[in-house]
Amino acid sequence: MDSNPSSAETAQKSIYVSSAVTNAAKILVVGHFAVGKTTFIGSLSEITPLRTEEKMTQASVHVDDLRGVADKTTTTVALDFGRLTLSDDLVLYLFGTPGQQRFMQLWEDMARGALGALLLVDPARLEETFPVIDLIERYGLEYAIAVNCFDPAATYSEAEVREALDLLPDTPVVYCDARDQQSSARALIALVRHLLERAA
């Protein structure tokens, strides 16, 4: 997949947001490395998911005490995103964000104006989800859990996931197949319903 087409290729009309669109919403799709964020976004996006990068030159200064303040290493973080037109005047952007603590600048950027976050979880690696939950909570984002089950037989029950992740009783937990558009849409619906309840 070529995520950086030349400007000549991008001159097609189809890449643009419809001119009637006046509102853009953003939902974050977060989770640990290789949990299926890009697949999830790709299953819903109407455009070929794009990848860009954010340069981090100071992240380690704030968040990674072990490295010390003199560390000026530049880290490049990939950011994946897709777009979905939901009505005549509304588009939804899905941003996939890595969950590592040291990418906090990126998180700040991503969290601004986000409706909420869908946290993808690999049931085989539940413990890797804790740092991501910490970040979501630090930025005050509401979230729902979507267990991305490639192999339903190997998965945990909802109660087990809740207990392992120490979730609040009203945090939604859904199961999804990130490769499937309808399944991914259902997971987002669970999140948005939760957001509506919280906004009430």
Added chain:
Amino acid sequence: MTTPGEEAPVTSDFVRSYVITGGRSLPSSDELALHTLVTLAPERTLPLGAGPEVRAIWELCAGGYLSVAEVAGHLGLPVGVARLLLTDLSEQGHLLRRAEPPRAQNVDRATLEKVLHGLQSLIG
């Protein structure tokens, strides 16, 4: 987590970003959110001395509305660099901006309902 390849010290890529921005520090997300929509304002003339990146943004944005993140993605620019160049163009009056999120982190119920309805229509 540190995996090989994630760490990029001072690479040619980094130097390239520095040159494009003229060494200026990158604006914060307060300037332009990743999902703010931008397009070229009508009847504008490309600034004299515009670099290749600004020209590329100009051509891309002439076609319609795109989010800040999409501009970066299509042109292969780091988000921070794209935002800086777009902020410049916006301050010079060359860009129209739409759908800017509010500064406060308050969730708009009407938007949530629209998002919900839109998603529900996907699953039929």
